[in-house]
Structure formats: C-alpha cells, structure tokens
Amino acid sequence: MRNAHHWWQRGIVYQVYPRSFQDSNGDGIGDLKGIAARLDHLVDLGVDAVWVSPIYPSPMADFGYDVSDHRDIHPLFGTLQDFDRLVEAVHARDLKIILDFVPNHTSDQHPWFVESRSSRINPKRDWYIWRDGKPDGGVPNNWVSEFGGSAWTRDEATGQFYYHAFLKQQPDLNWRNAQVRAAMLDVLRFWLDRGVDGFRVDAIHHLIEAEHLRDNPLNPDWREGQSPARRLIRLYSLDQEETHAAIAEMRALADRYGDRVLIGEASLPIEQLMAYYGDDTPGFHLPFNFHLIKSAWEPHVIAALIEQYERALDGGRERWPNWVLGNHDKPRVASRVGPAQARVAAMLLLTLRGTPTIYQGEEIGMEDVPIPTQAVCDPWEKNVPGLGLGRDPERTPMQWDATENAGFTRGEPWLPLSSDHGVLNVQRQRAEPSSMLSLYRALIALRRREPALSIGVHVKAEAVGPVLTYRRFHEGRWLSVALNFSGEPQVFRNGADAHDILLSTHLDRVERCNGAVELRANEGIVMAAA
Numbered sequence: 001m002r003n004a005h006h007w008w009q010r011g012i013v014y015q016v017y018p019r020s021f022q023d024s025n026g027d028g029i030g031d032l033k034g035i036a037a038r039l040d041h042l043v044d045l046g047v048d049a050v051w052v053s054p055i056y057p058s059p060m061a062d063f064g065y066d067v068s069d070h071r072d073i074h075p076l077f078g079t080l081q082d083f084d085r086l087v088e089a090v091h092a093r094d095l096k097i098i099l100d101f102v103p104n105h106t107s108d109q110h111p112w113f114v115e116s117r118s119s120r121i122n123p124k125r126d127w128y129i130w131r132d133g134k135p136d137g138g139v140p141n142n143w144v145s146e147f148g149g150s151a152w153t154r155d156e157a158t159g160q161f162y163y164h165a166f167l168k169q170q171p172d173l174n175w176r177n178a179q180v181r182a183a184m185l186d187v188l189r190f191w192l193d194r195g196v197d198g199f200r201v202d203a204i205h206h207l208i209e210a211e212h213l214r215d216n217p218l219n220p221d222w223r224e225g226q227s228p229a230r231r232l233i234r235l236y237s238l239d240q241e242e243t244h245a246a247i248a249e250m251r252a253l254a255d256r257y258g259d260r261v262l263i264g265e266a267s268l269p270i271e272q273l274m275a276y277y278g279d280d281t282p283g284f285h286l287p288f289n290f291h292l293i294k295s296a297w298e299p300h301v302i303a304a305l306i307e308q309y310e311r312a313l314d315g316g317r318e319r320w321p322n323w324v325l326g327n328h329d330k331p332r333v334a335s336r337v338g339p340a341q342a343r344v345a346a347m348l349l350l351t352l353r354g355t356p357t358i359y360q361g362e363e364i365g366m367e368d369v370p371i372p373t374q375a376v377c378d379p380w381e382k383n384v385p386g387l388g389l390g391r392d393p394e395r396t397p398m399q400w401d402a403t404e405n406a407g408f409t410r411g412e413p414w415l416p417l418s419s420d421h422g423v424l425n426v427q428r429q430r431a432e433p434s435s436m437l438s439l440y441r442a443l444i445a446l447r448r449r450e451p452a453l454s455i456g457v458h459v460k461a462e463a464v465g466p467v468l469t470y471r472r473f474h475e476g477r478w479l480s481v482a483l484n485f486s487g488e489p490q491v492f493r494n495g496a497d498a499h500d501i502l503l504s505t506h507l508d509r510v511e512r513c514n515g516a517v518e519l520r521a522n523e524g525i526v527m528a529a530a
C-alpha cells in the first residue's frame with residue numbers, strides 16, 4: 001500500500017516567497033543561500049516539498065513574475081551554482097523542490113519580446129499577440145488588465161498594440177505559435193535536467209485567448225470598489241479550451257522524468273477547475289484549489305464547499321484533491337479569520353483529504369502587515385490604489401526571532417517587518433508548547449502517523465450548528481474531526497462509542513471520552529474510535 005501513492009499525494013507543500021524568506025548578504029532581500037540556511041526549519045516542521053516563487057532574472061516589475069531569462073538566476077537571489085547547491089541540500093534532507101514556471105507571459109525586457117517588438121516582420125513577431133488598433137486608433141478590444149487599465153499597450157516602433165493579461169511589462173506569449181510552445185517546453189526541460197521535482201505553473205487559465213478577440217461582456221455583478229478587471233466577464237480571455245492541449249504537452253514532458261509534480265494555478269469555480277486535471281490525456285496532478293481562501297469562514301459554507309469539491313472529483317481518474325489557506329497573492333488566513341480561528345483553519349487544512357500547501361509564515365500565525373503608502377511595492381496597489389488589492393501585506397519578511405530585523409536580514413528589509421515579530425517568531429514559538437508552530441508540528445506529525453489523514457477516504461462534511469465535522473477512514477481506522485467555529489463552548493455528540501482525542505488545537509488534551517465531547521471556544525479536535 002505504501003507505494004500506491006505518490007510523494008505529492010502523501011506529502012505537504014510549503015511555499016517560500018524568496019524575497020521574504022531569508023536574506024544572506026544583507027541587501028534586505030531574501031536569496032537562495034538564505035533558503036538553504038533555513039531548510040532545517042522545514043525539516044523540523046515536517047513538510048515534504050518546498051515550492052519557491054520565481055527566482056529568475058527579472059526587472060521585478062511584478063517581483064519576479066516578469067521573467068527576462070528563463071534559464072538563469074537573478075543576481076539578487078544568487079547564481080546557478082547556488083541553485084544547484086540548494087537542490088542538493090533539499091534532496092539531502094529528503095525534501096523535494098518545486099519551481100514556479102510562468103508560461104503565460106515574459107518580461108518586456110526578455111530578448112524574445114525585444115526582438116518581437118522590433119519590427120512587424122521580425123521572425124519572433126508572432127511569439128506575442130500583436131493587433132492593429134481600431135480605425136479611430138483605439139485599443140483592439142475592451143479587455144482589462146488584471147492589474148488595472150487596458151490589457152493592450154500601443155508600441156511606438158510599429159504602431160501596433162500588444163496584449164498583456166497583467167502589467168504592460170508582462171506581454172502575453174502567443175501559445176498558438178508552435179515555436180513558442182517548443183521554446184517553453186525547453187525551459188521545463190532545462191530545470192528538470194537540473195533536478196527539480198516539479199513546477200507550480202503560473203496563471204494557467206490565462207494561457208490562451210479566443211482567436212477572434214471579441215469584446216468581453218460586462219459583468220452585471222461588478223460593484224464600485226472591486227477590481228477593475230472584474231468589470232468584465234472574462235469569457236474570451238480566460239479558460240479557453242485550447243489551454244488543455246498545452247498543459248497535456250507539459251505533463252507528457254514531466255512524465256518522462258518520473259515522479260515529478262505539476263501544480264496549476266487557475267483561480268476558477270470548482271466545475272471549471274476539474275478540466276485542468278485533464279481528460280483523455282492527463283493534465284495537472286494538482287490544479288490549485290483556492291476555495292478555502294475565497295469562501296466565507298462559516299461551518300455550513302465550508303461543509304458545502306468540501307462536499308461540492310469531493311463530488312466534483314469523484315469519478316475522474318486520478319483526480320487528487322488539494323487545499324490551501326493562503327499564498328503571496330491573498331490576505332493571510334490569520335487576518336481573514338482571526339488568530340483564534342487560524343488554529344482551527346490549520347487543523348482543517350491538515351486533516352482534509354488532499355495535498356495541503358502551507359504559505360510561509362502561516363505556521364507561526366503571521367498576519368497581514370499594514371504598509372504605509374510610501375513603502376508600497378506591489379504594482380497592483382500602485383495602479384489601483386486604496387481598494388485593498390495590494391499584496392505587500394502578505395509578503396512581508398518571515399519572522400525568525402526577536403532581534404531587530406527578525407533574523408531575516410542584517411540590512412534594511414525590502415518591505416516593513418511586522419511590529420509583532422518580538423513575540424510572533426519561530427524561535428520563541430519553538431519553545432512554547434502551546435504555540436501556533438507547536439500546533440502545526442503536531443498536526444503534521446499526526447498526519448504522518450495516521451494514513452487515514454493523508455490517504456484515507458473522506459466521509460461527509462457537515463455543519464452541526466457552529467461545529468464543522470467530517471470523518472476519515474483507512475484500513476479499519478476511523479478518525480473524526482470536530483471544529484468549533486465559534487467563540488462559545490459547544491457539545492459535540494460523537495455516537496455512543498468511546499473515542500480517544502488525539503489532538504486538540506489547544507494542545508492540552510489527550511483523553512478518552514464516551515459520546516458527547518465538550519469543545520471549548522475556537523477548539524478543534526481529532527478523535528479516533530477507541
């Protein structure tokens with residue numbers, strides 16, 4: 001049975017946002033040597049794989065998601081040699097390393113785009129999406145950039161417009177062009193040959209646009225104060241059928257390398273997401289499921305979500321679930337649900353069926369950090385200020401200890417550190433038996449000990465008042481999870497049989513109980529049938 005599951009099914013992924021994890025050279029920006037120096041934290045935590053957000057050369061218009069060279073390391077982060085050492089160090093600890101692959105667009109400084117924009121007859125012209133403006137000189141259609149403003153920018157040199165789903169410094173590649181597809185597969189090969197264990201594939205639902213480039217319809221549900229890109233229903237600019245053939249090619253390549261993983265980033269409703277597992281030909285191993293981030297933190301909502309997801313997965317071959325509470329693009333979970341419920345959320349993440357991904361800092365309960373206007377870095381906040389779209393608050397440096405710069409850097413950190421790092425840090429929480437870090441370690445250890453949690457079946461999530469419950473089962477062993485979403489004590493009736501409480505989010509309770517269990521405010525427990 002042990003080998004019937006892949007490492008990425010049994011395992012837990014940990015996302016490192018490299019600029020903010022650990023600085024080794026005092027420039028205030030995290031780097032590869034820094035990551036290598038902190039690997040023991042990941043071992044101590046008990047995770048299996050580290051996904052590192054982009055580390056390639058980049059003008060940093062979108063902090064690395066604007067790649068100007070796919071086959072090198074940004075000097076800020078180190079060198080290819082540092083990278084090879086990091087891979088070695090990761091593997092020496094029996095961990096896996098997953099890189100970020102950004103296929104939808106490049107930087108406007110990428111040599112491909114520099115060539116493409118140079119003339120209408122350049123051989124790379126068709127590598128990007130160029131169109132004439134309207135006869136009156138206006139943009140080719142009404143599409144809006146995810147970061148605000150038109151998704152089209154006119155280029156003086158040739159008088160045509162190029163399409164960019166994100167910043168104008170991030171022109172979209174034309175994936176209908178066979179040379180582009182081949183060149184991007186070569187990029188994957190380059191890193192696979194260097195030993196990486198997989199990729200998180202960025203913004204995949206943007207990969208291909210409808211060829212006719214018709215105007216997108218207006219979104220009747222859009223309200224003032226929401227992201228300008230949501231003013232339109234992205235009918236023709238998102239989630240196009242042809243994308244799946246491109247993903248299948250990535251998958252076929254990855255499969256030639258053995259047990260590698262492809263995780264797709266597509267923020268879509270559950271039904272649409274299922275197509276990203278592939279159909280006749282396999283697609284992603286794990287299309288990211290962001291619905292815990294998007295859903296209201298209420299037990300009946302979460303129960304319905306879990307059941308909807310499980311139902312959607314059902315019947316599909318090899319559709320393995322996955323869950324996340326946060327990432328470098330979304331407000332931190334501890335800020336969304338509050339510090340007390342963040343512990344309940346951690347228990348949820350680590351006891352649900354499916355691969356969990358932890359975002360750096362979640363394991364110590366880091367919260368969003370308010371960023372003064374003059375310190376704003378994120379281009380989204382700069383383009384569309386004041387709506388709370390900016391992502392700097394969840395990207396502040398990791399809090400390692402209580403020293404001046406939290407052990408992150410000996411220089412000036414690129415984003416402000418949280419004022420709470422004196423109390424909220426790894427070093428302190430490691431020594432505290434009831435800390436968030438202790439809870440994460442205990443949950444991960446439990447998940448490792450209990451195959452029912454990692455590979456067991458899921459049985460029925462439901463809300464009983466403010467308590468969310470579900471069960472997990474594997475080879476004769478039943479576990480039940482009960483999560484109190486409220487700040488009041490609750491009684492949870494768990495049938496007549498005796499149960500052992502294996503773990504409480506309060507970390508102070510290992511006991512046998514019969515029938516009813518008293519849950520304290522904001523307490524979650526995992527029980528086993530005795």
Ligand code: GLC
Nearest residue numbers: 062065102166202203328329
């Ligand atoms: C993804 C990334 C985000 C980035 C965008 C454009 O959504 O997670 O950080 O800005 O793609 O590459």
Ligand code: CA
Nearest residue numbers: 172206207208
């Ligand atoms: Ca695209």
